[in-house]
Amino acid sequence: MSTFKACEDHSVTFNGWASTGTAELKQWGYHPRPLGPKDVEIEISHCGICGSDIHTMTGGWGAIKEEVxxxxxxxxxxxxxxAESHHKVGDLVGAGAMxxxxxxxxxxxxxxxxxxxxxxxxxxxLFKDGRGGKTYGGYADRVRVNGEYVFTIPKNISLxxxxxxxxxxxxxxxxxxxxxxGPGKSVGVIGIGGLGHMAIQWAAALKCDEVVAISTSDSKREESKKLGATKFVNSKNEEEMKAAAQSMDIIICTSFAKDADWAALLSLVANNGKMVLLALPETPLSIGAGAFIQRQVSMVGSLIGGKKIVREMLDFASEHNVRPWIETMPMSDCNAAIKHVQEGRPRYRVVMETGAESKF
Ligand SMILES: [Zn+2]
Ligand SMILES: [Zn+2]
Known part of the structure; x- marks a missing residue:
């Protein structure tokens, strides 16, 4: 017998795929929080696999103590x-990382x-709104979250x-x-994967003067052009790196080699430009301060986006026909799907399907 917790609604069980510290997921059920006035319950049809999922489930960002x-x-x-959620039953919606x-x-x-x-x-x-309870994600049949963080999917975007x-x-x-x-700016994107292939498409749709795909893999040269890149730089090719020096106003860094040469990557940023870190290196960055001072270059981090920017992004994607390149797999095969991602094979994002969409 489990003890009753006020933050658990024992009248329902949500069934998902849980990790206990490895990338091998097992079926597991939990009681969600009681549905609050601002909350929404979603019957899940799809859930993408993000690199963060794998870092979390394998304990890379801290040991897992109980089912996640x-x-x-x-x-x-x-x-x-x-009643206060601004959503109604039947709406097709999504929820992101918060x-x-x-x-x-x-x-x-x-x-x-x-x-x-x-x-x-x-x-x-943990929820910190005073009602208690833990958060559980989308490798499941349902989820209950604050409706403020639930977004209507534009009609012309498939689920x-x-x-x-x-x-x-x-x-x-x-x-x-x-x-x-935007116009007048040159944007570089380091790493052409789940994040990078979106960054290239956004930069192209924003009508940046140049959109430069930067990768260690020549296999991405042609594909990055299809995504909208105007140039490709192989970061292992010294001549290409030299030719592209100081040419990009904003570089979005979505991935990097373990032995990344940060000074070389920073040499691509134009004077007064910025490198934005999205991917989180496992070891501290080691880089001389020269470029920061002598060329007024900066390096900043960026974390997902608030709810206002999520709404703007969905509208922009709808209007400018920006879509991720996806491969779909059944959620019941989540362990195979995760392995596929760990092997770096997807072009470029795996989306798991529960099968619920056929009933919508
Ligand atoms: Zn993510
Ligand atoms: Zn706040």
């Missing part, structure tokens, strides 16, 4: 909605709710394609908007 259901590119149908914030603090009011001290990430986190927009999409769109990507 990952997944934060969640799409489905509203099956229950609190599911709650206080709405009152300086960061929330400035539209940077992803930086709120009382934010709740979608999984492996499967909508999923990666909610993390990979907004994570790359947000810094491009924040740092002024």
């Amino acid at each position: 259901i990952v997944g934060h590119e969640i799409v489905g149908k509203v099956v229950a909605a609190g 599911v709650d914030a206080c709405g009152e603090c300086k960061d929330c009011k400035a539209g940077f709710d992803q930086l709120c001290l009382n934010r709740a990430f979608t999984y492996n986190d 499967a394609e909508a999923a990666p927009l909610l993390c990979a999409g907004v994570t790359t769109y947000s810094p491009l908007i924040q740092y002024g990507a």
